[in-house]
Amino acid sequence: MKVKQLSIFLENQSGRLAEVTEAIGKQGVNIRALSLADTSGFGILRLIVNDIETAHDELKTRGFTVRETDVIAVEIPDRPGGLGSVLKIFGDAKINIEYMYAFVQKKSENAVVIFRIDNIDQAIETLRSKGLEILSADQVYQL
Amino acid sequence: MIWNREAECMPVEERRKLQGERLRRTVRRCYENVPVYRKKFDDAGIKPDDVRSIDDLKNLPFTTRDDLRDNYPFGMFAVPMEDVVRVHSSSGTTGKPKVVGYTRNDVEMWAELMARTIGCGGAGKNDIIQIAYGYGLFTGGLGVHYGAEKVGATVVPISGGNTKRQIMIMQDFGSTMLACTPSYALYLADTAREMDLDIRDFPLKYGIFGAEPWTVQMRREIEAKMGVRATDIYGLSEVIGPGVSSECEVQDGLHVCDDHFVPEIIDPMTEEVLPAGTPGELVFTSLTKEAFPIIRYRTRDLSVLNENKCECGRTHFRMGRITGRTDDMLIIRGVNLFPSQIESVLLEIEGTEPHYLIVVNRVDSLDCLEVWVEVSEKFFSDEIKVLEALEKKIEHELHSVIGISADVKLVEPKTIERSEGKAKRVVDNRPK
Numbered sequence: 001m002k003v004k005q006l007s008i009f010l011e012n013q014s015g016r017l018a019e020v021t022e023a024i025g026k027q028g029v030n031i032r033a034l035s036l037a038d039t040s041g042f043g044i045l046r047l048i049v050n051d052i053e054t055a056h057d058e059l060k061t062r063g064f065t066v067r068e069t070d071v072i073a074v075e076i077p078d079r080p081g082g083l084g085s086v087l088k089i090f091g092d093a094k095i096n097i098e099y100m101y102a103f104v105q106k107k108s109e110n111a112v113v114i115f116r117i118d119n120i121d122q123a124i125e126t127l128r129s130k131g132l133e134i135l136s137a138d139q140v141y142q143l
Numbered sequence: 144m145i146w147n148r149e150a151e152c153m154p155v156e157e158r159r160k161l162q163g164e165r166l167r168r169t170v171r172r173c174y175e176n177v178p179v180y181r182k183k184f185d186d187a188g189i190k191p192d193d194v195r196s197i198d199d200l201k202n203l204p205f206t207t208r209d210d211l212r213d214n215y216p217f218g219m220f221a222v223p224m225e226d227v228v229r230v231h232s233s234s235g236t237t238g239k240p241k242v243v244g245y246t247r248n249d250v251e252m253w254a255e256l257m258a259r260t261i262g263c264g265g266a267g268k269n270d271i272i273q274i275a276y277g278y279g280l281f282t283g284g285l286g287v288h289y290g291a292e293k294v295g296a297t298v299v300p301i302s303g304g305n306t307k308r309q310i311m312i313m314q315d316f317g318s319t320m321l322a323c324t325p326s327y328a329l330y331l332a333d334t335a336r337e338m339d340l341d342i343r344d345f346p347l348k349y350g351i352f353g354a355e356p357w358t359v360q361m362r363r364e365i366e367a368k369m370g371v372r373a374t375d376i377y378g379l380s381e382v383i384g385p386g387v388s389s390e391c392e393v394q395d396g397l398h399v400c401d402d403h404f405v406p407e408i409i410d411p412m413t414e415e416v417l418p419a420g421t422p423g424e425l426v427f428t429s430l431t432k433e434a435f436p437i438i439r440y441r442t443r444d445l446s447v448l449n450e451n452k453c454e455c456g457r458t459h460f461r462m463g464r465i466t467g468r469t470d471d472m473l474i475i476r477g478v479n480l481f482p483s484q485i486e487s488v489l490l491e492i493e494g495t496e497p498h499y500l501i502v503v504n505r506v507d508s509l510d511c512l513e514v515w516v517e518v519s520e521k522f523f524s525d526e527i528k529v530l531e532a533l534e535k536k537i538e539h540e541l542h543s544v545i546g547i548s549a550d551v552k553l554v555e556p557k558t559i560e561r562s563e564g565k566a567k568r569v570v571d572n573r574p575k
Binding site: 005007009010011016037039041042044046063064065066067069098099116 | 524525556
């Protein structure tokens with residue numbers, strides 16, 4: 001149920017992003033989803049890829065600082081109010097969301113939202129009990 | 144104007160005799176009262192009676208900042224604490240500062256020497272002296288203050304900072320002499336211009352600037368922008384503070400108060416004493432200090448001695464402007480900083496020493512300090528707020544432990560160059 005996300009530390013300089021994507025692209029790694037969080041000094045690039053081991057090794061070899069984090073991927077009906085209903089579930093259960101990002105799928109009526117939550121096990125429990133679809137890691141990597 | 148004609152114009156031979164007598168007394172004081180010195184003398188096989196004249200100075204052992212660090216805080220004082228009426232401190236190489244002490248006589252003597260510096264700078268009892276050096280443990284503020292009061296001038300103890308207010312007061316009070324660091328003087332001049340004021344129109348006539356090295360070009364710039372005679376002054380806490388030496392109106396070397404502090408120039412590698420005219424490391428020996436006498440203190444400052452007669456009439460020998468240092472100490476806005484201090488703060492925070500780089504820039508005449516810290520896997524968090532909190536924490540610790548304001552910048556591992564052998568820890572982009 002937990003999906004592995006790759007986080008990369010980047011200085012706020014032009015070319016850094018390009019170097020990352022070029023590096024993993026050369027190794028045949030495909031990016032499924034991404035998000036870039038920024039401050040004035042630096043950014044954290046978060047990636048869901050189809051082959052995290054290769055991506056991780058390649059970036060480490062190139063001298064980047066990387067880290068893997070557990071996140072969850074939730075399927076949400078792709079219509080107005082869809083996201084709101086999930087967020088309400090979290091809110092009612094007092095589950096804190098650290099960050100999130102979303103994307104639509106090619107082959108489905110549903111959108112996928114990636115959540116980073118501190119108490120990830122509690123989140124999984126809560127969502128399951130409300131009948132929500134949590135994607136498995138393999139499903140996400142193959143999106 | 145010469146404050147103390149008798150002392151400052153004393154014939155050289157007479158002063159040499161005086162130095163010899165005073166050196167004997169100082170060595171005896173150190174030997175009898177300071178265990179560190181007793182051990183140094185015993186190890187060197189020297190007894191106080193072996194000191195017959197000032198020529199015997201070169202046989203005495205050296206003192207370094209390590210001695211102060213090892214005897215922190217009061218281990219090198221030569222009098223009981225009840226006789227110490229003041230302490231001051233300055234940055235040490237680790238988290239602990241160097242501490243110095245003063246008896247009542249020392250404070251009085253310091254005021255007298257500082258009065259000579261103020262006289263060298265052109266001011267006297269009819270002047271209004273604005274002291275923009277920091278007041279506190281730093282010797283700058285209080286050091287100049289007591290000298291200015293001794294001279295009988297009107298003292299404006301404004302301390303550092305609050306630049307717009309400094310300018311307003313300078314204009315409204317009619318200050319005639321300014322005491323601060325040279326880079327702050329330029330900053331004041333530039334800020335005044337932004338306020339549509341021209342310091343050249345103010346009553347300000349003189350400036351005594353020190354606590355950091357500055358170039359001849361910078362002097363010309365200050366004199367042109369402020370309409371003052373800009374005088375280089377020198378001192379260090381371990382010797383006494385400001386008041387050790389000062390330029391006169393000739394502006395060609397700084398007269399050392401050598402009836403109280405004997406200067407020598409040595410080769411920093413061989414420790415051999417070098418003749419006048421040959422540059423090397425400046426070493427000072429105090430002749431009259433009671434609480435914290437100092438024998439052949441290695442300052443790590445590079446200079447040269449000039450024993451020629453000066454047109455001003457003073458017979459104190461002169462030292463050349465400081466041209467550099469023999470160690471890695473930085474001076475940021477007049478405050479001493481050792482890279483190792485930053486290292487020790489980072490160590491405390493992370494547990495293991497992260498790679499870092501100190502970058503010094505000069506922006507609008509003021510020194511700006513950046514500390515670049517490499518984000519290694521060990522403390523890379525996936526959350527922005529954690530990294531930002533780390534930045535703030537490092538900035539906070541640097542400020543509270545060392546007293547410096549630095550911008551912390553988190554950088555990627557490859558940004559900080561790796562080198563074989565000694566890592567380059569400092570990039571100083573300031574003009575030389």
